[in-house]
Amino acid sequence: MTIPLETERLIFQDWTATDLEPFHALCADPSVMQFVGDGEPWSRARTDQFVATAREMSQTLGFCRWPVIYKPSSAVIGFCGFVPASDGAEIGWRLAKESWGRGLATEAARAVLKHGFETLGFQRIIATVQAPNTASIRVVEKLGMKAESTFQRGGREVILFSISRPN
Template identity: 40%
Template sequence: MAELRTDRLVLRRWRDSDLGPWAAMNADPLVREHLGEVLTREQSDASVARFEADFERRGYGWWAVEVRDTGAFVGFAGLDRVEDHMPFAGVEIGWRLARAAWGRGYATEAARAVLAYGFGTLGLAEILAVTTAANARSQAVMRRIGMRPAGSFDDPAAPEGPLRPNVLYRIARGEWG
């Protein structure tokens, strides 16, 4: 399976050594602010098992992200199929970083590598991105990587409250690069 490299990052398959830092990220209320409840260690570990199964089945998914110079695990980035309950279909790009990695441009750098893989290697025609309407940081990354707003909607799976209003961004292969 592909390992993606940027100037500062490596996007790679998951290792057992990632489980602890991943669980710590998922237990951080600020990291989970736009995602929902914090996760238990068991829920966090189960998510990595799903990520790896997706890679085996599809050849893409959520890569673990590490800093090249230090080897430190800082989060994830990748591609996934849009969930069935959403009012649209396609392949979605996403990222999540540990709070200590925020503000360094890692999300943008990782997302650009993921777009290159999605358009170049997988030959996708379009890539989508979704976040809560209140998640200005992720929307800024979406704009930096060339995505454009494509509407808003209420996530039917989210509870009433700030996680329900969402925005959709998109980028076509011809718009990228």
């Protein structure tokens, strides 16, 4: 267990039962989900499944897509973390709309990326972002990740970004 991880405004920790309600609220928001998967807001069952998978992954692998807790309110405002990828890990993030535009995704992603390289020992980290998702692409660019290829997923154009472990 290498979590909790902290930044100036955020804490990442294991999922708890009290995270489910506020996390589901943002997963059920169509504007948050516009560029996630098929763009459909999630059902409560889908959110519960996501969290169950993350908990299991945390126990077996020592990483997952962690809940992002905003320190001033102690509330979950989204997730940031990893899933395994063929040659390392894939990083991802999602925040509630009221938290956008304050540098929180960049703050979360920078800490998680560093944790991935320095503590978890990943050699390469990728991100996949739907092409029109300019906010997420900006976050990826600010992390120093480079576009590598594009592909279609579920009829949507996706850009694959990557970054290798610094020497």
